[in-house]
Amino acid sequence: MTKKFGAKSTADQVLSGMNLKGRRILITGASSGIGLETARSLVSHGASVVGAVRDFAKAKAATAWVLDAAAQGGGDLELVELDLASLQSVRACADHLLAGGLLFDVIIANAGVMATPFGQTVDGFEVQFGTNYLGHFALIHRIEPLLADNGRLVMLSSQAHRVADVDLDDPNFEQQPYDPFIAYGRSKTATSLFAVEFDKRHRHRGIRVASVMPGNSLTDLPRHFTQEDLQGLFETARKARAEAGLPPAELKEIAQATATSVWAAVVADKDEIGGRYLEDCAVAPIDDTPNPFADGVRSYALDANKAERLWAKSEEMLGAKGTFR
DSSP: OOSOOOTTOOHHHHTTTOOOTTOEEEEESTTSHHHHHHHHHHHTTTOEEEEEESOHHHHHHHTHHHHHHHHHHTOEEEEEEOOTTOHHHHHHHHHHHHHHOOOEEEEEEOOOOOSOOSOBOTTSOBHHIIIIIIIHHHHHHHHGGGEEEEEEEEEEOOGGGGGOOOOSSOTTOSSSOOOHHHHHHHHHHHHHHHHHHHHHHHGGGTOEEEEEEOOOBOSSTTTTSOHHHHHHHHHHHHHHHHHTTOOOOOOBOHHHHTHHHHIIIIISOHHHHTTOEEETTEEOOBOOOSOTTSSSBOGGGGOHHHHHHHHHHHHHHHHTTTOOO
């Protein structure tokens, strides 16, 4: 990693001069926001991208301009249908990919929902835990044979992991009042812990896994917020950082918020980032201050013992639905 990038780097800057011809990459949530820009940046540098999308018809329209970028850059884009909130859909998507038999050099687990009102997936899981974490767990576990030796897996986490550790006793908020931010934070901590455990289980094949904080940007992710809610959140973050002596957090352009995912996927030394949490195109330091708006990663999101226990709990939860192989 001789060339340094940072918070203001864009995906295209990270990929400058690279030819990704022959690289095959799966991206979930590839039809909007960071996922869409991730797909565009990769295909424009020659990669073959498979974009997993919830609404196939809308995604075809939303990604039409990415096909132009692919044509100019020598890459290509294929779409597959995937609803992470439905284990039936996850299994169908996985089976479709397995039937094709083509390997992936990289999987980027990008799709997610944020701070939703309380609800359950069709399988009875709390929506954020079920979508952001369990859906990805089920998909990646099932298609693991398609991740090539020496491949990479990038899991999108969030600064919001600092809000809450996972609750292995009550992951679905059945015994406690629901809080949308706590639920979101738990789902993103779970995502980081999944990266830790998957990395441990598959590094013998040369596969390395990292979790990524992309940076805060104005995508449609906070669609459950009113404008007043968003402004209130920004003000709370500003005050919390100021009280901790930290500079104000700057919103990233989507191209900048995409950079760390792309850096982890194809640029960074995989053995330096394996099992780690990344932000601003670098390995993040551990910072256990309780401030939820601080930089860095809480140590509980990298706890190997907790990661192993979460994996076992996830197998139990999915097995109870009869959909886990």
